[in-house]
Each structure stands twice: as structure tokens, then as C-alpha cells.
Amino acid sequence: MNIIGLYNYWIVVVLMMIGFYVVIAHENLIKKLVGLSIFQTSVFFFYISTGKISGATAPILDPEYHLYSNPLPHVLILTAIVVGIATTALGLALVVRIQESYGSIEEHEIQSQDTQDQMESQLEAYGFRKKHILSIQNLDE
């Protein structure tokens, strides 16, 4: 098996794992999106690698050349790049709105605010009025 010759696929796998790890492990919402972008980009590399034939040229008909690379994966990946940009843009827009309404883009801070909201609504559901509720901050103190 030709390990060094397949170096582009190794890069794909390494990038893919880095991206995937960042998405899972990071708490910061923007860092997560960065990870997601790396993850997607590795797939772009993968598609482009599959279209490459060594010694071949671009598929322009010319009597001089007989070996052509496959252009289809490149075209497919142009579509995927557009989708990736749309996803990143939408994700960033959401992060902006999250920052505006939570005042934070760290996952655990957002979660603790959400749990507090939920506790309040639960207590309210069981008949407590809002002002009597112990907030998480009070409990901590």
C-alpha cells in the first residue's frame, strides 16, 4: 500500500478529525463554527483529490492530449462550498443574536441561564409566584 502517495487523503482525514474534535470539544460558539468549517473543507479536499489523475490535463479537447482529469467533482464541490458559506453565515448570524440576548457565547453560561429560566417556569407551573422564586445565584450565595 502506497502510504506516502496517498498523502492528500491523509491530510483529509487529519483535517476532518481536527474539525470534528473542535466542534465537539469547544464551548465557544464561534470556535465551534470554525471547527465545522474545517470539517466541511476537508470534504472539499477529498472530492477534489478524487478528480485528479496524475499527468492529466483539464478537460479541453485538443489533439495533443489524451488524458483528462474528471471535472465533475470540482463542479460538485463548488456547490458544496456555496452551501458551506451559507451555513457559516447563518451560524454566525445566530451567534450574533445569541450574544445580544444572552450576553455570552460560551455554551455553559448560556446553559446555566436556560436552566434558570426553566426552573422558574417549573416553579411557576406548580403554583409559586414569580417573586418568591429562588434563583440559582441566590442558591449559590
Place this chain on the structure above:
Amino acid sequence: MTEHLPILQVIIPLLGAPLCLIIRQERLVGVFALLVSTLTFLISCGQLQQVVQNGVQVYELGGWAAPWGIEYRIDYLNSYLLLIVSAMGAIVLVAAQTSIARELARNRRMLFYTAYLLCLTGLIGILSTGDAFNIFVFLEISSLSSYTLIALGSDRRALTASYQYLIMGTIGATFIIIGVGLMYMTTGTLNMYDLAARLPEVHHSRTVLSAIGFFIVGVCLKLALFPLHLWLPNAYAFAPSAATAFLAATSTKVAVYVLIRFVFSVVGAEFMVTVLPLQEIFIVLGVTGVFATSISAIYQLNIKRLFAYSSVAQIGYMIIGMAIGTPLGLSATLLHLFNHALMKAALFLAIGGVVYRIGSAQLSHFAGLGRQMPWTMAAIVAGGLSLIGVPLTVGFVSKWYLVLALLDKGWWPLTVLVLISSLLAVIYVWRIVEWVYFSQPRIIIDEVKDAPLSQLVPIWILVIANVYFGIDTSLTVGISQKAAALLFSVGGTF
């Protein structure tokens, strides 16, 4: 004209979406979007008739022949699902007119309709296309617009729910293109019909196995199969009511379709049993999913979240039916796709009606509303009964076929589990009934009336459909059995 129906069905909502932004007039946009979705629905009716009369409809985009060009292939399975999706798309929009006016700020309403039509385009595109990469493109169109729809919710948790869905959804979609890419690498084709012919030659290569693995995990993320369902409850709970009704009725169903299409048409049913232990995996995940999420549903305080968990449970039933691996089991799944769309649309629209009046979906706020909103609450109870699977409702029909399919295989322990899990549905539906009819109102809002007529009419159309298709099963059972039989027939799987 009729030969262009497959493409028109995708193009019309696609062009309608930007036009919504151009029109800008609030009332006009709503009516326009309704018009577009009704037209889409009529086309899908015409198309189903075409398929029943003349068999598979093939449409070559731009006149390029199949393996090179993209083709749309409409057979029994697609046309049946197209009917479900476009019908739900149209009927939810009727109720959305008033519901959106209450729940969204003025400047966001037309954005809702734009995203809604784009989402519809994406879902219809996934169902129509016969090209594997095209599925990914349409999947992303529908996903990106559903992230937007969810983020339009008024609670700030809608934003985090949407973000979470975006991350999980994008990972799922990327898994799908990795799978498609690996398959393209080994077979050199993206057309699913062609793939089905070429994959058997390379079935045992490790590349193909990992391609199938990536693809299936990606799709399972999208359809919210049990351990991958974490994005769903919050997304459904905090989205605007009309968006929840639409997404709950359609988007997971379309993902189930992709799974069925891929497993049965592309790799073949035999493969599921022999090469990869897919059958065991699906059955185990399906059954655990049904139990775990039904139990979670019992403990929910928000009624939208409750039904969101129950949606994941229903997906479990669909996966069990599919994994049985017989035409009868598959037809039970296809029936449940249709029936579950009917009941969840009715339920979420009725909840939307309550939110319209009291501005909350907390179970405790529903206390004593049975007397003040008799018609809306009756609809919720009817939908709940259908969810449990009480005879004379659609829920009964699909559970009946599922049980028949399980018994036919001789898997009686699994039959017992399915029946026990239905009892869990009794518990969570009963909790709602108890709050609504047997407790004193905690918050007193003056003049709480039934939902407005523009919402009650679509809700009750759906409730009546729930009963009608529970009694007269000839259309749904007929089509789903035919579609299942075709998926199992050798060679001509499309």
C-alpha cells in the same frame, strides 16, 4: 404540460420564495404563499394520478440523459410522499396567516413565508430527485431554511435550539456528502438508479461499506433516530407554532424517505440483512428510542416539547417497521409516515391555536381550558387518541399493520414491546386531558375563546382526515402496499 409536472413542483415554490420578499405587503404575502403552496399541492395530486395511470415518470433536466444529467424520477413512493408534504405545506399555511401575525414582529412575517417556501422547495426537491448529490443540495436548502424558521421563535431559547440544530444538521449533511463521494469514487456515478446497478459489483469493498455507513449515520441525524435526536425537542418547542406544525409533519418524514430510498432502492433490502447488521441496529435503536423518548415525553412541562419527544418515538416505530425487512413491515412504515403527518399537524396546529389565545405552551397554563376552548381542546384530544392508536383513527391503522408485520415474522416479544410502548402514549396524553378538563384554571385571562376560525378550519380538516383515513384505508393502504411491493421487487426497484 403534464410531462413537466415534476420540475414545476420544485420550481414554483422556489420562485415563490424570493417573490415573497419583493411583495412586502403583509397580508398579500400570506395569501400569495398560500396560493403557491396550494398550486404545489394540486400538482402533486396530478402527479400521483399520472403515476397510478402510466407508471414511473422520468424527467430529464435540460434534456441531458440520465447518468450524465440529473433526472427526476417519480414513482409510487415519491408521489405518495410528495402528496403528504405538499398537502401539509398548504394546510399549515392556512392556519399560519393568523398565528404568524400574533407570534412574529411585523418586519419578520414576510421572512417567515420566504423561509417556509424555501423549506418546502427543499423537501419537494429531495423527494423528486433521482441524483444522490442533488439530494444533498436540496437537503441543505430545506435545512438552512428550517434553521431560519426555528430562529424566528419569540423565546431566546429558539436561537440556541436553532444553533444546535445547525451544528448537528451540518454534521449530518457533511456525512451524507462523504458517503456520496466515496460511492462516486468507486462507481463513477451519482444517479441512484445507476448506483443501484453498479454497487453490487463492489459490494464488499471497504470503501463502499464506509460510504454506506457515513450516508446512513448522516440521514439518521436528520431524521432524529433515537440517540441522534437531541436537536429535535428544543427546535420544535421554541419555533413559531406554524413552523413547528410544518416541520413536525414533513421534515423528519422526508429524511425517513431518503433512508428507505437508499436502503431499499440503492443498496437493496438483502444487503441490510446480510452484509451489515443494519436490521439489528435499527430494531434495537428503534425500540429503545420508542421507550426512552415516550418516557421523556411523560415528564415534559411544555406541551410542544412533549409532542416533540413523542415525534421521536413515532420515528422509532417507522424505523422498526422498515427494519423488519418484509413488504408488510415497509408498508406499515409508509402508512405511519402519512398518518403521523396527519396527527402531528393537527396537534401542533391546535397547540398553535392555544398559544394564539393564551400566549404560552406550558402545560400548567392549559389548566381548565377545556371549557373555554372546547373545539381546540377536542382537536388536541382527538389527535392524542390517534397518537395512542385508538381504533377508528389513523394511528390504529398503522400500529395494526406494524403489529401484523411483526407477528408475520414471528417476533412476538417485539410485538409485546410495541404494544406496551403505546400505553406510555396513553399516559402522556392523559396528563394533558387531566390538565385541560379536570383542573381549575390557574391563570385567569378574560375572554379566552376558541382559536379563530381560520385556524379551527384547518385543524378540524386534519382531525376529520385522521378519522376518515382511519376508517377508509383504501387509498393509503393501497398506495403504501404498492410502493412497498415495488421497493422489494427484484431489479426494478425504482
